[in-house]
C-alpha cells in the first residue's frame with residue numbers, strides 16, 4: 673500500500689506540473705505570434721489547444737461514478753447471494769464497504785418515483801403512536817428518524833448510535849415485545865426465512881408484519897417468486913394476510929398480523945419460495 677501511495681504522489685506531481693509548463697509555453701508563443709502577426713486568430717487557435725479543465729474533471733467524475741456504481745452492484749449481488757451471518761462477517765471486516773453500498777443504494781433509489789420506506793412511515797403515522805417498532809435492515813434509520821414511535825433499528829453495521837449492529841435473524845429483543853416488524857427491501861440473504869422467524873418471535877400476538885420488496889422479485893414470469901407461495905409460507909409461520917398491494921411500479925407491499933396461536937404443526941416444514949436477487953440497473 674505505501675508503494676501504491678508514493679507512486680500516486682509521483683504521478684500527481686508529474687501531471688500537475690505539465691499543464692503549467694505547457695501554459696507558460698503557450699503564453700510565450702502567443703506573445704511571439706501576436707508580435708509577429710498581430711492577429712487575434714492565433715490567440716484563439718492557441719486557446720483551443722489548451723486543456724479544458726472543466727471537461728477533464730467531468731470525465732474524472734464520470735469515471736469515479738462508474739467505478740462506484742460497479743462497487744455497489746458487486747456488494748449488492750454479494751448481499752443477495754449469501755446468508756445474513758456471512759454478510760455480517762463480510763461488513764465487519766471492512767465497514768467502509770457498507771458506506772459504499774449505501775451510497776450506491778441511495779443513487780439507485782433517487783430514480784424511484786416513490787420510496788417504500790416513506791409509505792411505511794405514513795402507515796405508522798396513521799396508526800397508534802405508542803406502537804413499538806422493529807426495523808429489520810434499517811439502512812440509515814430513516815424510519816426511526818421520521819416517526820414518534822419507539823423504534824429498534826437493526827442493520828449489519830451501525831452508522832448511527834440508535835442502530836443495533838447484528839444479523840437480524842438474531843436480535844437482542846425479548847419475545848412478544850414488539851407491535852410492528854418492518855422489512856423494507858431487506859429480505860436480502862439466502863436465509864431470509866430466518867429473519868421472518870425472528871420477527872414472529874419478537875412480535876406480540878396481533879402485531880403487524882410489514883414487508884416492502886422489489887417487485888421483480890415476485891414476478892414468476894421473469895423467474896421471481898410466486899407471491900401466493902410467499903403469503904402461504906408466512907401464513908404457516910403464524911400470520912394472517914391482511915394486504916397485498918401491487919399498485920406501485922417498483923415495489924410490492926405485504927401486510928400480515930400475527931395470529932394468537934400458530935396453527936401449523938411443527939413437524940411440517942414450511943416451503944419457502946426462493947427470492948431471486950434484485951439486480952439494479954447500470955446507470
Ligand SMILES: C[S@@+](CC[C@H](N)C(=O)[O-])C[C@H]1O[C@@H](n2cnc3c(N)ncnc32)[C@H](O)[C@@H]1O
Pocket residue numbers: 751755756757759777788789808809810811812814826827828829838839840841855856857858860861
Ligand atoms: C436495500 S437496504 C434498505 C434500507 C432501508 N430499509 C430502506 O428502505 O431505506 C437493505 C438493508 O438491509 C440490511 N440487511 C440485509 N441483510 C441483513 C441482515 N441479515 N441483518 C441485518 N441487516 C441486513 C442491509 O445491510 C441494508 O442496509
